[in-house]
Amino acid sequence: MNDLDLFSEPDRNRQWADDGQRSDERPPPRRAQRQARRQQRRKKRNSRAALLFSLAFLVAVVGTGGVFGVAWLDHRMNPPDYEGEGAGSVTIQIKEGDGGSTIAATLQRHDVVKSVRGFLKVYAEEKRAGTIQPGYYAMRLRMSSKAAMTRLLDPKSRAGNQIIISEGKRAVEIFQELSRKTGIPVNDFVKASRDPRALGAPSWAKPPSSALNRIEGYLYPGRYDVNPKDGAAKILKQMVARFNQMAREIDLEGEAKKADLKPETVITLASLIQAEGGQDSDLPKISRVIRNRLRINMHLRFDTTIVYFLNRRTLNVRERDYTTPHPYNTYQHQGLTPGPISNPGVKAIQAALKPEPGNWLYFVATDPTNKVTKFTDSEAEFNKFVEEFRAWQRNNPGN
Numbered sequence: 490m491n492d493l494d495l496f497s498e499p500d501r502n503r504q505w506a507d508d509g510q511r512s513d514e515r516p517p518p519r520r521a522q523r524q525a526r527r528q529q530r531r532k533k534r535n536s537r538a539a540l541l542f543s544l545a546f547l548v549a550v551v552g553t554g555g556v557f558g559v560a561w562l563d564h565r566m567n568p569p570d571y572e573g574e575g576a577g578s579v580t581i582q583i584k585e586g587d588g589g590s591t592i593a594a595t596l597q598r599h600d601v602v603k604s605v606r607g608f609l610k611v612y613a614e615e616k617r618a619g620t621i622q623p624g625y626y627a628m629r630l631r632m633s634s635k636a637a638m639t640r641l642l643d644p645k646s647r648a649g650n651q652i653i654i655s656e657g658k659r660a661v662e663i664f665q666e667l668s669r670k671t672g673i674p675v676n677d678f679v680k681a682s683r684d685p686r687a688l689g690a691p692s693w694a695k696p697p698s699s700a701l702n703r704i705e706g707y708l709y710p711g712r713y714d715v716n717p718k719d720g721a722a723k724i725l726k727q728m729v730a731r732f733n734q735m736a737r738e739i740d741l742e743g744e745a746k747k748a749d750l751k752p753e754t755v756i757t758l759a760s761l762i763q764a765e766g767g768q769d770s771d772l773p774k775i776s777r778v779i780r781n782r783l784r785i786n787m788h789l790r791f792d793t794t795i796v797y798f799l800n801r802r803t804l805n806v807r808e809r810d811y812t813t814p815h816p817y818n819t820y821q822h823q824g825l826t827p828g829p830i831s832n833p834g835v836k837a838i839q840a841a842l843k844p845e846p847g848n849w850l851y852f853v854a855t856d857p858t859n860k861v862t863k864f865t866d867s868e869a870e871f872n873k874f875v876e877e878f879r880a881w882q883r884n885n886p887g888n
Contacts, residue, residue, distance in 0.1 A: 568604045568606035568607040568610060569603045569604040569606075569607055570602070570603050570604065570607040570633055570634050571602065571603045571631045571632055571633050571634075572633050573632070573633055573636065574629060574632060574633075574636050575601070575628075575629030575630050575631045575632030575633075575636065575637075576629055576630060576631065577629060577630040578627060578628070578629060578630070579599050579600070579601060579627075579628050579629070579630055580625055580626065580627055580628070580716065580718065581595055581596065581599050581601065581625070581626050581628055582595070582624070582625050582626075582714065582716070583595070583621060583622070583623050583624060583625075583626065583641070584623055584714075585623045585712075586623075587623070589608075589609055589612040589613075589618065590605070590609065592608070592612070592621065592641075593605040593606075593608040593609050593612065596608055596628070596637055599628070599630075600630050600631060601628045601629070601630065601631070601632055601637055602632060602633075602634050602637050603631070603634075607634045608634040608637060608638070610634065611634040611635050611637075611638045612638065615638050615642075617642055618638070620642070621641050621642065622647075622651075623651075623712075623714055624647050624651055624714040625647065625714055625716045626640065626641060626646045626647060627646055627647075628640060628646070650670040650671060650714070650715055650717065651712060651713070651714050651715075652666060652667065652670050652712070652713050652714075652715055653711070653712045653713075654666070654708070654709075654710045654711060654712075654713065654728070654832070655710055656710045656763055656831075656832070656833060656834035656836075656837065657710075657763040657764055657766075657831045657832070657833065657834075657837075658708075658710065658831065658832055659702075659705065659797065659800075659830070659831055659832070660682060660702040660704055660705045660708060660832065661675075661679075661702065661800065663678075663708050663728075663832065664678035664679060664682075667715065667721075667724060670715055670717075671715055671716075671717045671719075671724070672717060673717075673720070673721050673724075677720070677721035678721045678724075678725065679702075680721070681720075681721040681722040681725050682702055682703060682704040682725065683703055684703075685703050685704050685707065685729075687722070688704060688707075688722065688725050688726050688729045689726055689729045689730055689733060690704065690707050690729055690732075691707075691733065691736065691752065693742070693751070693752050693753055694706075694707055694752075694753055694756075695753065696827075696828045697827045697828060699816045699827040699828075700827050700828035701797070701798065701817075701828075704725065704729070705760070705828055705829045705830070705831070705832065706756040706757065706759075706760050706828065706829030706831070706832055706833065707728075707729050707732045707756070707832070708725065708728040708729065708732070708832045709728050709729070709731040709732035709735055709832065709834075710832055710833075710834050711731060713727060713728065715727075735835055735838075736752075739835065739838070739839065741755065741838070744842045745842065747842075748842050748843075750841075750842075753828075754825070755838060755841045755842060756829050756833070756838070756841075757825050757826060757828055757829050757830075758776065758779060758825065758841035759829075759833035759837040759838040759840070759841040760829035760830045760831040760832070760833050760837075761775075761779060761789070761791060761793070761794070761825070761826070761830060762775045762776050762779070762833065762837045762840050762841055763831050763832075763833035763834065763837035764791075764793040764794075764797070764830055764831045765791060765793055765852075766837065766862075767854055767857070767860030767861070767862050768860050768862070769836050771852075771860075771862045772836055772837050772840035773840040773843065773844055773845035774844075774845050774847060774849060774852065774862075774864050775840070775852060775862075776840040776841055776843075776844035776845070777844035777845050777846070777847045777849055778849050778850060778851070778852055778864070779844075780844050781847075781848065781849065781850055782850060783824065783825075786823060787823075787850070788819060788820060788821075788822075788823055789819040789823075789824075789825075790819055790820050791819050792804070792806045793830060794817045794818065794819045794826050794830055795810050795811065795813075795817070795818060795819075795820070796810075797817055797826075797830040797831075798813075798815050798816075798817040798818070799813075804857065804882070805882070817830065847864070847866075848866040849864040849865060849866050850865075850866050850868075850871075851864070851865050851866070851867075851868065851870075851871035851874070852864045852865075852874075853871065853874035853875055853877070853878050854878065855874050855877040855878050855881065856877075856881055857878075857881065858881070858885065863877075
């Protein structure tokens with residue numbers, strides 16, 4: 490008996506099971522083992538190739554992304570910009586309230602600077618950037634952002650002219666001021682003013698044929714930047730547009746309806762209030778005087794309406810002036826004037842809509858120098874106030 494015979498058949502099966510094979514299996518033939526090893530090697534090669542391909546693709550993607558990333562970062566850190574002082578000329582407008590982004594967009598739109606971000610970078614670095622004033626500026630084309638900033642900060646670059654129109658100015662006075670600033674003839678403004686609708690005046694603004702100036706009352710006071718290259722009509726349109734903006738903000742038409750007034754009547758009232766008023770606090774009281782006089786069919790008797798028709802600015806109104814017949818003579822005609830006699834501000838308009846409660850029928854500017862106005866419902870007291878005013882006239886000859 491050899492050693493192999495020491496193992497019975499069950500014992501052999503158990504030995505194979507101990508070696509990691511199923512108890513009912515036999516060891517595979519050598520050819521099958523070689524084939525299995527070849528398949529394993531083939532799988533490893535394929536896996537290695539796939540891995541290498543994936544790595545190569547990843548490197549390519551990351552590398553390309555890196556290039557684009559660096560380019561993107563450089564574009565952000567160093568935005569496109571022109572070089573130098575530029576050439577040629579272009580006029581741009583900086584409007585009231587324009588910030589850095591708006592200014593940058595305006596400059597880029599006119600090809601003054603190459604990019605918005607380029608100018609904004611300079612804007613953020615310049616401590617005086619916030620002092621850029623509204624107005625028209627003579628710029629060059631294709632300037633560096635730094636050169637553009639320097640030019641905007643230089644007062645000599647202002648191409649336009651800033652003008653401040655105060656409350657109560659008459660249209661003809663505004664035309665004269667605009668002409669002095671722009672060189673545009675006064676008559677050009679007069680011609681442009683004959684068609685209020687073309688200038689953008691509200692549809693309800695219908696001046697009567699007897700109005701001295703058809704745009705009177707709708708040239709809103711304030712600060713304006715006027716371009717000498719603009720025509721008279723375009724400049725006046727700016728002022729009418731500002732009036733329309735104010736009218737929307739205070740809901741002029743709605744408030745006039747509440748007060749049982751037409752909007753155009755409100756503007757005529759406001760123009761009288763503005764012309765007669767000295768201080769803002771007096772405006773609602775003057776509004777009440779007008780209402781009280783109209784209610785009892787009393788003549789307004791305002792000197793301001795007299796001198797408006799005569800196109801004069803004076804406190805020295807003579808007897809012959811009172812007796813000169815014309816539609817604006819409120820000593821001869823009852824009620825309001827045919828149209829506005831000045832261009833009122835928003836406070837006078839609000840006073841026309843909401844007069845201060847009171848029984849006053851009279852008021853006198855007893856001290857025009859210090860804008861002192863006194864109110865009363867007594868004619869005797871009114872006459873005393875008139876004497877105070879005459880004393881002021883004597884102490885201030887020429888006024």
